[in-house]
Amino acid sequence: MKGLIAKGSIRRRLVLQLGAVAAILSIAFFLVVQVVADRAAQDTQDNIIAAAATAIADALYADRDRVTLELPYSAFSMLGSISQDRVFYRVVERGQTLTGYDDLPISRKGISENTRRFASFTYRGEMVRAVTVVRSVSLRDERRAVTVTVAQTQRGRAVISSRITATATAIAAVFFMVATGLSFWAAQAALRPINRVARSVARRGPNDLRLVVGETPTELVPLVGALNSFIARLRVSLLRSEEFIADAAHRVRTPLATVRAQAELTHRRLNKPEHKKAIREMIRAIDESSRSAGQLLDHAMVTFRTDSLEKTPVDLVGLLAETCDRLAPTAELKDIEILRELPEDPFEIPGDPVLIQSALRNILDNAIKYSPDDSQITVRAFEDDGFWLQVRDQGRGFGDADLGKLSQRFSRGANVADIVGSGLGLTIADEVAGAHFGRLVISKNKKGAGACVSLVFAQP
């Protein structure tokens, strides 16, 4: 299609965007799980070291004139039971280390009794998690605040969180893959109505100017509405121009008849051969014009009726016979015999009998018109992958004319000589065939000279 540049695909865009969303969600999920896992592992460790520190604080007591401590075995075995982490501790009273690692940092800021304070720092070459608790011990009449710090390396925690991270990674990857698959499907499903509308419009024949109806997704209603109003306007303007042509033709035809009658009278009265010849040429031109006007009128009628085609059951065989009957007088003028090879049974299709008859009349008219006197025309109706209505004559045939072009408007063969015509007959036949989902077949008469023109309709 000229002027239309296909750029980008909605589907691809949808898939990419949904895929990107899935990727973002997967990464977000992964990060959240990792943070949560880390927190959980941290909390677990915090709880255990806090329990150990509390157990140590509980073991503080005043012995004679000093604060002392009996380190509970459980405090440390508890730390050792969940992971193989290094453990450090320090117990400080009034700035003096009672026991433990003298260089273990203690931050007492902001800790009061019954609270605990966690910290992470590097000690002896490894990251440790530490907790500090404060406990008062009564020594004689004095209350002494004792600080207990327990620190543990974080190998166990790393193991836990890396295990959870591995699981999270796997889940995120699966989620991403599933989501991407689903987004493919979703894009497909979302675009299905669009494709349906597009297909239904694309499938139409060239003259099909019906409005687009049926279920339309909300988002497409404006587009389809605009398309429909465009179609309606187009139809109106087409009809208007056809009406105009029909009007014009009608108005031309009547005065032409008068002019022709007058010319004929004049022809009879004149004696000079050159004058007679001039009038004859005038008469011929008048005939041409009047034929043209008639055919234009017919063509306008065909266009109008095909536009709002009303279908009734039509018997093609009967219609063909009737057409032959109607044109028999014209044939007789030239002593042409019309041979009918028609089946007994009717061929029924839904269609417009007026249109089909008009098409048949034009075909048979051509056969008579382009045949010499005393010849025969064969009219046949038969079934061969559809209903064929065929008219075969023994006339001049099409010569080297381009058969495809003969059904174009105003196109006439080179062999028409002095025969009057407008070039619309086959156009009408072709349009009628198209309106009934049939076709016009123009070929040479395979049995001797002449033409063979057929209308082919699909069997219902």
Added chain:
Amino acid sequence: MCISRFCAALGAVALILAAFPVSAFEVEERHFFPAIAGDEVLRIISTADEDAFEPIIRAYQAQNPAVAVDYTIASSTEVMRAIYDEGAAFDLVISSAMDLQTKLANDGFALAYTSAQTETLPDWAIWRDQVFSFTQEPAVLVVSEAFFAEIGVPKNRRDLINLLRRESAWFKGRVGTYDVRTSGLGYLFATQDSRNIESYWRLTELMGGLKSPLYCCSSDMIRDVASGKLAFAYNVLGSYAASRLPETKGFHIVELEDFTSVMLRTVLMPVSVENQSAAHRMIDFLVTMKDRPDLVAASGLPPVDEAALDANTAMRPIRLGPGLLVFLDRLKRDRFLENWENSIVQD
């Protein structure tokens, strides 16, 4: 063999004379096992006797002919001082003091190592991939045959306590045990007992009341039991007693059925290691000793063997890990020794 022994003896003498001019830790013995061919050296500091370790070193050298082994023997506290305080340069530390080994690893003095061989160790026999157990040695009762010829040998601590109560006159001065103040191993066994056995303090008090003599080492206790001077000795290192059985008559070994602490002899690679590859090979060699019954027999060191422990549920290997740090705590230790002295040294 004769020549190499001679060399070793010569080397030992020479080395002790020149020993560690700047170091302050006390070396008991030093032995040098020259390489069969090559010039690598593996320096080991160990608490194990040369007798026990020589076959192991020789077997190791048979597989690693390029490695000479410089084998220094020191007490467990001296080993600790060498590594912890003085940063002495050794490639491997082998010790029966599980608590001190654990402290070395905990405080960052050990390097980690993993191999297919170390993976074969059961979980309880390895800590942080730094401390590797290679023997399991129970604390046993060594009893005098002469003494218990007529009465039955007690099978558990309750029987033991009842017997001591009943026959206190008989046992007076004739029950031996470690002086936990001087013996690291004795302290380890005593603290584990105090943790696991309710009757430990009662037993200790009874022994105190009987004016039991205190010993520095398993060998002395075995000697005195065998000679009949002692009726029995409590918490003797089983492997050591077993290695004495063939030569020394007059005693036998009883594993108490209620509970038996099992000491794990461990090896670790200190941060001062220089010949890592030889140290790795030695660790691999030690942890797979179970596959060398000849060495087990020659060294008298029972290898780590989970099946053997499963068969006897009273056998409880002492757990590696931070729990062992508890009894190394200054205050805890003071308190424990105070209690112990109060119980055992009764005037």
